[in-house]
Amino acid sequence: MSVDEQRRPTRVKRLPREVRERQILDAAVRVFSQHGYHSASMDEISEVAGVSKPMIYAYLGHKEDLFAACIRREASLLVEAIANGVQADAPPDMQLWTGLRAFFRFVGAQKESWRVLHRQATSQGGPFSEELMGMRGRAISLVDALLVRSATSRGVPTKATEAMAVALVGAGESLADWWLDHPDVPEKTVASWLMNLVWMGLGDLVDGAAWVPTEG
């Protein structure tokens, strides 16, 4: 701890590579989520991250690589959050319920992560979307598996359950976006609305029925 540490700030500090990489990724997620892939400039990311542009290229590579790294990190966190949240040994409705709640909890806590995942990555047709679509595909498969286990031995065709899983995931995404504009609604409430829609169905809701979780 030399004496002139704070009066001549030698920039800020020299930091190990991992720390810088985290800072850069954090900044990139923010900037990408605000402006989208194309409108986000490497200059702005470097500025937000508090490093110079060549550092980004040295550590994370080109713009596409950087974006892919963001997607990978955020998508992993999301998948992990859901996997940790869902009760795999519970009956189907509780599995869906806990999965939905974990999903919305993540979105509520990591709004920027969600924006960069849903809004930005989905719309870019490039090599990222493969990365991202893979993750989305895993989520869909998860739901699909749930449907198949539930509806098995019934004559429901394979494509039907897959399509319904796609629809369900899309409903969740859309509702998550809506929720960002209505932050006063509690997470549990949003989740229960979607749960009622897809589990009970509008037909039942019209008749006044409603699904409620069996505990808590």
Add this chain to the structure above:
Amino acid sequence: MSVDEQRRPTRVKRLPREVRERQILDAAVRVFSQHGYHSASMDEISEVAGVSKPMIYAYLGHKEDLFAACIRREASLLVEAIANGVQADAPPDMQLWTGLRAFFRFVGAQKESWRVLHRQATSQGGPFSEELMGMRGRAISLVDALLVRSATSRGVPTKATEAMAVALVGAGESLADWWLDHPDVPEKTVASWLMNLVWMGLGDLVDGAAWVPTEG
């Protein structure tokens, strides 16, 4: 018909403004749907349209204006298609059913229109998305009104029906995208899958029940 019409082709022909505007908009929709807003270049649009770049600026204005014009035209067609397709005097389930079918018919017939509307316009945070979000909002309001009329006098809160409308629209969008990758599935089938999901609910489907239209 002068003699040198085909040997010295005087370009192609001089065409009235409306025709050129249509050609330009058609080309713009194609290019925007393929590359997205930012990656689409005015040069490529002009090339596809078969006119020079200054014509686009003379007729349709700047890039943002052009994109907004595309969105406006395509969104109007979609809204119109649904409005024409839905049976406003039918019971709720048939209203939903006819609306869904009209929606999927449009998507099947106008794939590029759908892509530019859903994929591209949604992801750009600019002034277009206002235009587009307005249209999407109209669709949501339509569904919301249907839910409200159905579930009226029940204690369902306003925000719940709105949120469910949002989820339903999102499910439709997601499923429409999926359908683009599975064109062998008939339109009626896709529509019925979504109808079953949101009207019957997974709970009923698990029990083997299914909703079928009451006619043809």
Add this chain to the structure above:
DNA sequence: TCCAGGACCTACTGATGAGTAGGCTACGGG
């Protein structure tokens, strides 16, 4: 104490692409 290597920067290049200046040509009305 010296030096190797890694953290970090300024200041550039080169390409791409939006938008425009300034024209030329055909057609229809006088």
Add this chain to the structure above:
DNA sequence: CCCGTAGCCTACTCATCAGTAGGTCCTGGA
């Protein structure tokens, strides 16, 4: 037959931004 105007183009300008060259400075080990 002439000319105003509307259709149409070539050939630029200029800004932005991804990506890089080539360096400085610090730290930790020999």
